[in-house]
Amino acid sequence: MTGNCLKILTPISSSKPLLFSLLSKPTKTQFKTSSSFVLSVKMSYHKELAAAKKAASLAAQLCQALNSCSLSPSCKVQKVLLQSDVQSKSDKSPVTVADYGMLVVSGRAACSQALVTFVLERELPSEPFSLVAEEDSTDLRNDGATDTLERITKLVNETITSDGSYSVPTLSTEDVLKAIDSGKSEGGSAGRHWVLDPIDGTKGFVRGDQYAIALALLDEGKVVLGVLACPNLPLASICGDYDKSSNNEVGCLFYAEIGAGTYMQSLNGSSPVKVQVTAIENSEEASFFESYEKAHSQHDLSSSIAKKLGVKAPPVRIDSQVKYGALSRGDGAIYMRFPREGYREKIWDHAAGCIVVTEAGGIISDAAGNPLDFSKGKYLDLNVGIIVTNQKLMPKLLKAVKESLEEQSSSL
């Protein structure tokens, strides 16, 4: 076989024939030909990455538009609802209890999910579509949600029209509900699955702080591409001594494809730049990220670990997977996350962030040093917490984590 030809081969781990170009790049996958000859080729996800970038960027545009209060009759009303009624659902993630308030928050995320689904399906019409996503349409199907559903549908349609690349008839409310509910896949180790958190860091979004639209693709249980749209993240570093006045622009898009590195560009569409995690080797010079919300991660534990490492800088507390994006470009050196007992991490909260950091040279593991396994369905099955840093600092960080966890359990 020569470089340019196209040929139908069967991936060893899949029963479906696959047409692919031997010129394709990155991931190595093994295929067998009819004569049981095993061939190693590199898979490319360029088309899927382009679709994911477009979907996440449009969803970011929609979320920013939602911030200008289009979902509620009055900005003031919305602000009051958002700030006073945010409470917890059974998994302790934030949701508003007052019906209308709840719809304002979950409706926005669902709106973003509907748009991402629409774009992925339009951009990749010949690929089977499977999506593991956070939101569903239950709240929007309630009788009291008619108004919100209509507003959401209008906004999704407006965003699609303003983009101008799709000549589709206007989506109906039922089309939007269906699009939201196509995110019900369970994922797993076979085939391809998109993984989406349509608004990651709900509390940050509600506060007007950091949040992300996080989209990744799993192929045979591995994350092969990831996109993080971070509408409120400055293009300039958010750590250390930087000149805040030099670049006030906000809105970053991080993206990574397996074997091809991590890039950042502005959400306004500037040229992409390749990014790298910090090269710091001395942990005393490191600064670290953790959740803004104390309820999401044990701050006392990360502070004891930081002390063991000799870290001098105070923690940088921000919401969502924006932390992974910031780390991938060298803002800070460490991310530590230790949820309270009983909390189960979901794949949509880490898949995109994970590849964005690892393709930028970083390393991510659970608190025991095991890599994260995205092949087990919608939950990550892991030991205690998640830690992220560069290759040089990881052994020291793991040692400090182990010691602090031992101290914590002996003090109970």
Ligand SMILES: Nc1ncnc2c1ncn2[C@@H]1O[C@H](COP(=O)(O)O)[C@@H](O)[C@H]1OP(=O)(O)O
């Ligand atoms: N009790 C909790 N503990 C840990 N993480 C949580 C908890 N509740 C929600 N989350 C999820 O953690 C992420 C926010 O993490 P961080 O604290 O680092 O900003 C979000 O994905 C959020 O979900 P959501 O997408 O609904 O906002």
Ligand SMILES: [Mg+2]
């Ligand atoms: Mg949530």
Ligand SMILES: [Mg+2]
């Ligand atoms: Mg999330």
Ligand SMILES: [Mg+2]
């Ligand atoms: Mg979310």
